[in-house]
Amino acid sequence: MRFEDAAAMLGSSCAKDIDSNCRGVNPDPTRLKDCLNRNQDVLSPQCKNDYGPAFDAIQKRVAARSAVAKLCARDVAKLCAGVQKGDSGKAVECLLAGPRGISINCSKAITEAGYR
Amino acid sequence: MRLPKKTRRYLPLLIALLVGSIASSSSAQTPAGGPPADWVSKLAEPEAVPDLDIAALRQQTADRVKSRADGVATKRPPVAPQLLKLPQLVVEIRFDEDAAVVRPESYRTLGRIADTLTHPTLLTTKFLIVAHAASTGRRDNNLTLSQRRADVIREVLVNTFRISSKRLQAIGLGEEQLLDAARPAAAVNQRVQIATLGSALEPERPASAKAAPAPRPPTKPAKKPR
Numbered sequence: 001m002r003f004e005d006a007a008a009m010l011g012s013s014c015a016k017d018i019d020s021n022c023r024g025v026n027p028d029p030t031r032l033k034d035c036l037n038r039n040q041d042v043l044s045p046q047c048k049n050d051y052g053p054a055f056d057a058i059q060k061r062v063a064a065r066s067a068v069a070k071l072c073a074r075d076v077a078k079l080c081a082g083v084q085k086g087d088s089g090k091a092v093e094c095l096l097a098g099p100r101g102i103s104i105n106c107s108k109a110i111t112e113a114g115y116r
Numbered sequence: 117m118r119l120p121k122k123t124r125r126y127l128p129l130l131i132a133l134l135v136g137s138i139a140s141s142s143s144a145q146t147p148a149g150g151p152p153a154d155w156v157s158k159l160a161e162p163e164a165v166p167d168l169d170i171a172a173l174r175q176q177t178a179d180r181v182k183s184r185a186d187g188v189a190t191k192r193p194p195v196a197p198q199l200l201k202l203p204q205l206v207v208e209i210r211f212d213e214d215a216a217v218v219r220p221e222s223y224r225t226l227g228r229i230a231d232t233l234t235h236p237t238l239l240t241t242k243f244l245i246v247a248h249a250a251s252t253g254r255r256d257n258n259l260t261l262s263q264r265r266a267d268v269i270r271e272v273l274v275n276t277f278r279i280s281s282k283r284l285q286a287i288g289l290g291e292e293q294l295l296d297a298a299r300p301a302a303a304v305n306q307r308v309q310i311a312t313l314g315s316a317l318e319p320e321r322p323a324s325a326k327a328a329p330a331p332r333p334p335t336k337p338a339k340k341p342r
Contacts, residue, residue, distance in 0.1 A: 003234075003277055004152070007227025008145045015144055015220035024217050026268055027226065029276050058227075062278045065234065087317055089239030096236065115236055 002114060006057035013050035017043050029055055064112040068092065072106035075099075145224040146208060155232040158205045161241050165314035166198060170244065170285050173199075174263075177292050181259050189251040189300035195292035199246060202311040205232070206295075209269065209308045216264035218272065226269070229310060230277035242283045242316045245269050246309040251291040251300030263288030269308065283316050 010027065014036065018025070021042060022035035036043065036051050043051075069088065072095055076083060079101060080094035092115055095102060110116060148155075177195045186192040194200065207229065210219040218226065233243060247266035249258035266286035273279045296302050 002227065003230040004148065004224055004227035007230075008224035011220040011223030012145050018220050024212070024215065026216075026218055027220075027223055027272055027276055058276060065278075084317060087240055089236050089241075092236040092239065 001057040001061065003058060003061060006054045006061070009050050009057075010054035013054070014043075014047035017047040029058065061114060064109065064114070068106075068109045068113050068115070071103075071109040075102050075106040144221050146210060146221045148225050148228040149207070152228065152231060155205055155228065156235045156238060159203050159232065159238055159241070159243070159310065159312050161238075161312055161315060162203055165312070166201070168198060168244075168313065170287055174287055177259065177287075177289055180292060181256050181290060184255075189291060189294065190297055192292065192294065192297065194294075195289060199244070199293070199309070199311060202244070202313070204309050204311040205229075206307050206309050208306075209265075211265055214261065216261065216268040218268065226272055227277075229269075230273055230279060233273065233279055233283070233310075234277070240283075240316050242285070242313040244309075244311045244313050245273075245284060245286040246293075246311060247286070247288045248293060248295070248305055248307055248309075249288075249291050250302060250305040251294065255291060259288060259290030259292070261288070262290045266308070280316070285313065 007027065017036065017039070018032070021039040022032060025032050025035050033051070033055050036047070040048065072091070075095060076091045079099040080091055083090045083094055092110070095106065095110055096116055173196050180186065180195055207225055209222045209225055211217060211222075212219060232238065233241075245266045247262040247269065249262045251258070263286070266288045270281075270284045270286040273284060274281045291300065291305065294300055294305050295307055296304050299305075
């Protein structure tokens with residue numbers, strides 16, 4: 001799920017709940033989640049249902065993006081000559097072009113990360 | 117119909133805002149405006165990026181507010197015209213009144229910004245988050261509030277969406293750079309800009325240096341005789 005969709009889910013399902021129970025709290029994965037957790041009993045059913053999955057979706061995408069760096073390091077070294085060390089953007093673009101010999105794990109990681 | 121020069125300059129922006137508000141989704145979320153790909157292309161790194169000293173800019177803005185120069189908002193020149201030349205995206209982010217707390221209806225927009233800043237073509241680009249205020253209430257409060265709001269957007273991008281803090285700087289310009297100077301109190305002046313600051317990569321060694329083999333690091337000196 002894109003960050004946009006996850007954030008929109010949180011914002012639309014929990015707008016009223018945040019206003020009445022977590023006023024003054026920004027969409028921070030620790031503080032807002034803590035606040036919603038504390039107020040479980042009074043949350044609207046929709047918010048109660050959605051806030052966990054919304055934060056999880058954001059977390060999942062964050063994790064998937066850092067996994068690309070690990071799972072594709074060898075592929076970049078082997079297949080993407082000329083990509084400067086540390087240039088994660090160019091590396092992803094190179095991998096997205098689908099060079100021959102890309103590892104299955106790397107290819108999967110790129111999909112998981114939402115780069116394609 | 118001839119439009120005033122300023123209006124003409126900002127016309128594409130106004131149209132974008134307008135289109136964005138028409139393409140409203142059914143949820144209470146403020147529409148992000150335009151397709152995601154447009155956001156990415158608006159922020160593409162240009163060939164040459166001016167070297168901006170953000171701390172100095174912050175100081176300069178604070179000084180102007182403190183000295184009460186350019187008192188009339190409608191006649192106030194932009195305090196940082198150099199920022200207008202950067203590739204940028206203008207977004208509407210709603211905050212609680214008089215506070216640096218993002219309203220839930222703007223969460224979608226924050227998510228969209230995060231998606232944009234983590235697009236492969238922008239993955240190693242640095243950005244400046246610029247928050248503004250409309251000219252209502254005290255000028256110095258507006259400056260402080262806009263800096264706090266810019267900081268909060270940066271914090272959300274860093275803490276929630278894990279964008280590297282090294283890629284993001286934040287500045288509040290208060291009411292010192294009004295988008296619609298003819299209507300200083302208009303809500304459009306509370307917009308937030310995301311501007312491209314250039315590459316976050318260490319500069320590559322020039323080609324000539326690459327061609328010639330780098331000088332070998334001096335071999336470890338033989339143990340010095342005592």
